Amino acid sequence: MSRKIDVGKRILSANERYALKNSQLLGEQKKLCLNMISSPGSGKTTILARTIRDVKDKIKIGVIEGDIQTDLDAERIKATEAPVVQIETGGSCHLSAAQVSGALEKLPVGDLDLIFIENVGNLVCPSAFELGESGKIVVLSATEGDDKPVKYPAIFAKSKVLLINKIDLLEAGAQVDFDVERVRADARKLNKGIEIFPISAQTGEGMNRWYDWLAESTKNLQGD
Ligand SMILES: Nc1nc2c(ncn2[C@@H]2O[C@H](COP(=O)(O)OP(=O)(O)O)[C@@H](O)[C@H]2O)c(=O)[nH]1
Ligand SMILES: [Mg+2]
Numbered sequence: 001m002s003r004k005i006d007v008g009k010r011i012l013s014a015n016e017r018y019a020l021k022n023s024q025l026l027g028e029q030k031k032l033c034l035n036m037i038s039s040p041g042s043g044k045t046t047i048l049a050r051t052i053r054d055v056k057d058k059i060k061i062g063v064i065e066g067d068i069q070t071d072l073d074a075e076r077i078k079a080t081e082a083p084v085v086q087i088e089t090g091g092s093c094h095l096s097a098a099q100v101s102g103a104l105e106k107l108p109v110g111d112l113d114l115i116f117i118e119n120v121g122n123l124v125c126p127s128a129f130e131l132g133e134s135g136k137i138v139v140l141s142a143t144e145g146d147d148k149p150v151k152y153p154a155i156f157a158k159s160k161v162l163l164i165n166k167i168d169l170l171e172a173g174a175q176v177d178f179d180v181e182r183v184r185a186d187a188r189k190l191n192k193g194i195e196i197f198p199i200s201a202q203t204g205e206g207m208n209r210w211y212d213w214l215a216e217s218t219k220n221l222q223g224d
Contacts, residue, residue: 022132040121
């Protein structure tokens with residue numbers, strides 16, 4: 001005969017257990033960890049490489065690179081001399097908290113101020129898997145269409161920052177149809193507090209406000 005005992009506790013999934021482990025480790029060491037999510041090609045690796053080079057005197061950055069296949073992005077980050085760990089998911093469309101836990105063990109976390117996770121390029125699946133990060137950053141580039149916040153609301157609703165990338169392609173005479181103000185308004189409807197920075201990782205336009213936000217966020221965490 002079996003009896004059902006209600007212990008009043010929800011059993012955590014394996015992913016939730018690892019996410020908790022990661023957030024505890026990062027919390028104890030006061031490290032900011034940002035999970036970057038976007039469609040493939042929106043410019044995540046370009047943004048990271050430029051950010052690392054531009055702020056290297058102020059913020060020590062390490063990177064966890066997630067890709068379905070290849071270590072091409074990790075090689076681009078290595079060229080900046082920042083520590084990087086590549087995870088190849090072998091087909092999975094998102095990183096898991098267990099994979100991030102393994103990668104954190106390989107990074108010199110104690111020497112860093114900030115850890116970026118470049119998630120697998122996908123606007124949908126990665127938003128559903130917590131990794132124990134401090135916050136999510138969503139990137140939308142000008143060539144993807146300004147309807148994406150209304151079509152893929154979950155990631156815009158959950159992110160701390162929206163980077164609108166490739167604004168260099170919106171200059172007068174360019175053939176790209178993209179209304180930055182529409183994106184701003186739709187993202188704010190989903191998420192009142194979201195910070196929005198229109199940038200070009202190519203030309204550097206708008207990047208200083210992003211760097212200020214990173215410096216402020218790492219300082220606030222370390223000052224706790
Ligand atoms: N014009 C323009 N191209 C960019 C910008 N940022 C990235 N790219 C280009 O977009 C393509 C994809 O960039 P990548 O960083 O690999 O995107 P990821 O797949 O999100 O990591 C590359 O050809 C980049 O040179 C930008 O701000 N402006
Ligand atoms: Mg990339």
